[in-house]
Amino acid sequence: MITTEKIEFGDFQTPLDLTRDIAAFLRDNGVTPDIIVEPTCGRGHFVRAAIAAFPHVKAVYGFDINPQHVDEAGNMVRNMAGHNSHFECRNFFQIDWATFFAGLGETILLIGNPPWVTNSALGAIGSLNLPEKTNFQGRNGFAAKTGKANFDISEWMLTRLVEALHRHSGCMAMLCKTATARKTLRHAWLNKLNIGRCSLHLIDAQRHFGASVDACLLILHTGMPESNTTACVYPDLSFDGKITTIGLAGKELVADMNEYSRMRDIDGIPYYTWRSGVKHDAVGIMELKRENGHFTNGIHEEYQLETTYLYPLLKSSDIANGRTTPTRYVLVTQRKPSDDTAEVKETAPKTWAYLTAHADALDKRRSIIYRKRPRFSVFGVGDYTFSPWKVAISGLYKNCRFVVVGEQQGKPIVLDDTCCFLPCSSEKEARFICELLNSDICQRFLRSLVFLDAKRPITIDILNRIDLKQVAGHVNRVMDAEKCLSAAARFQEQSIASVR
Numbered sequence: 043m044i045t046t047e048k049i050e051f052g053d054f055q056t057p058l059d060l061t062r063d064i065a066a067f068l069r070d071n072g073v074t075p076d077i078i079v080e081p082t083c084g085r086g087h088f089v090r091a092a093i094a095a096f097p098h099v100k101a102v103y104g105f106d107i108n109p110q111h112v113d114e115a116g117n118m119v120r121n122m123a124g125h126n127s128h129f130e131c132r133n134f135f136q137i138d139w140a141t142f143f144a145g146l147g148e149t150i151l152l153i154g155n156p157p158w159v160t161n162s163a164l165g166a167i168g169s170l171n172l173p174e175k176t177n178f179q180g181r182n183g184f185a186a187k188t189g190k191a192n193f194d195i196s197e198w199m200l201t202r203l204v205e206a207l208h209r210h211s212g213c214m215a216m217l218c219k220t221a222t223a224r225k226t227l228r229h230a231w232l233n234k235l236n237i238g239r240c241s242l243h244l245i246d247a248q249r250h251f252g253a254s255v256d257a258c259l260l261i262l263h264t265g266m267p268e269s270n271t272t273a274c275v276y277p278d279l280s281f282d283g284k285i286t287t288i289g290l291a292g293k294e295l296v297a298d299m300n301e302y303s304r305m306r307d308i309d310g311i312p313y314y315t316w317r318s319g320v321k322h323d324a325v326g327i328m329e330l331k332r333e334n335g336h337f338t339n340g341i342h343e344e345y346q347l348e349t350t351y352l353y354p355l356l357k358s359s360d361i362a363n364g365r366t367t368p369t370r371y372v373l374v375t376q377r378k379p380s381d382d383t384a385e386v387k388e389t390a391p392k393t394w395a396y397l398t399a400h401a402d403a404l405d406k407r408r409s410i411i412y413r414k415r416p417r418f419s420v421f422g423v424g425d426y427t428f429s430p431w432k433v434a435i436s437g438l439y440k441n442c443r444f445v446v447v448g449e450q451q452g453k454p455i456v457l458d459d460t461c462c463f464l465p466c467s468s469e470k471e472a473r474f475i476c477e478l479l480n481s482d483i484c485q486r487f488l489r490s491l492v493f494l495d496a497k498r499p500i501t502i503d504i505l506n507r508i509d510l511k512q513v514a515g516h517v518n519r520v521m522d523a524e525k526c527l528s529a530a531a532r533f534q535e536q537s538i539a540s541v542r
């Protein structure tokens with residue numbers, strides 16, 4: 043049974059077989075440590091496998107927050123041939139890793155599998171197994187408010203470990219989610235840490251942990267001043283059959299460095315501003331279907347409502363599957379974030395009564411973005427929300443196709459917050475921009491950037507890299523593009539206000 047405690051401490055021990063394969067793989071590829079360190083050693087499977095692979099190491103250190111695990115790991119290793127071993131019950135977040143590594147002074151192998159749990163999952167169960175408050179990865183208040191600040195605690199742990207180890211001769215070999223491995227590398231590369239060769243070796247997390255996540259063994263070598271900012275990805279614990287080379291381009295990672303290099307001229311100016319759809323965090327209430335002359339909400343209640351604030355809605359699943367005729371509506375209570383929703387009371391009394399009848403649920407919306415905002419507010423609205431035409435893409439699906447979205451019965455179609463879009467003034471403009479975005483060259487560029495295994499593969503940051511003028515150049519449509527792009531800033535003003 044999976045207990046809350048197991049989740050809180052990411053307590054899923056690595057099977058011994060896998061730890062043995064990993065240790066042997068490192069040994070066979072020239073890793074020669076003097077010291078082995080397992081920062082969250084659990085029951086000690088990695089330590090045991092590493093001692094077997096590197097029988098001549100001088101010392102072994104294992105730490106874990108769980109005292110029973112530490113005892114078990116310590117007893118097991120003491121029964122192996124005479125090693126200088128140190129096992130201690132310690133909280134990772136309270137160890138000064140830089141001082142610890144400095145005291146060891148020899149070639150270190152950091153090996154293990156830190157807990158796979160996100161700070162928001164910990165928040166939900168009221169756990170304090172977190173680092174002290176820190177502006178982790180430099181995320182600002184806005185990112186924190188919109189959920190971008192959600193991170194895996196292993197991401198924090200790996201980042202701290204590389205920072206502490208990077209000036210020493212060493213190797214870090216850690217099991218983690220592939221997204222965590224990438225964030226760790228990005229942090230190390232951006233901060234010019236002394237890391238050399240790096241690679242990701244995919245592992246079957248379903249088979250080994252019963253978890254359907256994309257996971258890998260991240261290997262990076264430290265103490266190398268000549269840092270190169272790429273890492274190869276392999277399908278298994280070998281250096282055969284390379285899948286791709288990921289790397290840093292500007293401040294962001296790209297998924298396929300070779301393809302990206304061929305098309306880097308498209309990485310340029312975002313003439314248009316990409317937008318996210320409307321966020322409301324109350325699907326059951328704010329989204330409705332029209333049936334037999336009334337509206338039915340997600341909790342199967344029927345209401346007569348004015349259509350003033352109801353807009354046809356498309357969601358990620360619609361956009362990803364090319365469905366552009368909406369079958370549901372969303373209540374958009376504001377045209378811009380500063381609008382006072384009290385206006386609804388005057389202009390649409392039935393809608394106001396409906397919102398008031400569900401005030402309990404709406405007032406309880408947890409996201410901080412609704413605090414200090416008018417009651418029943420939505421988020422992510424501005425003139426762009428109501429543009430008559432849009433070119434849209436789903437942020438959640440692996441499908442990189444764009445679709446044109448128009449109006450329905452004279453009302454602009456609104457997208458949900460899992461979609462990204464460009465607002466357009468006319469159908470002609472939208473069709474032209476969509477054609478550029480779906481062109482072979484642009485799709486190849488996009489695929490070189492996108493990590494398809496990410497929770498949200500397509501992001502505004504990625505879309506903002508597409509220089510439509512350059513794309514137009516590749517497909518001989520520069521003149522047409524110039525006309526559109528010179529007018530592309532018209533939905534700009536409102537957006538700045540909405541972010542503030």
Ligand SMILES: C[S@@+](CC[C@H](N)C(=O)[O-])C[C@H]1O[C@@H](n2cnc3c(N)ncnc32)[C@H](O)[C@@H]1O
Nearest residue numbers: 051054055056082083084106107133134155157
């Ligand atoms: C995914 S398990 C892996 C255990 C072991 N490394 C292995 O590979 O079998 C994560 C381990 O991290 C430990 N852990 C969780 N939070 C910790 C913390 N704050 N400090 C130290 N250990 C922690 C858990 O007790 C658990 O044993």
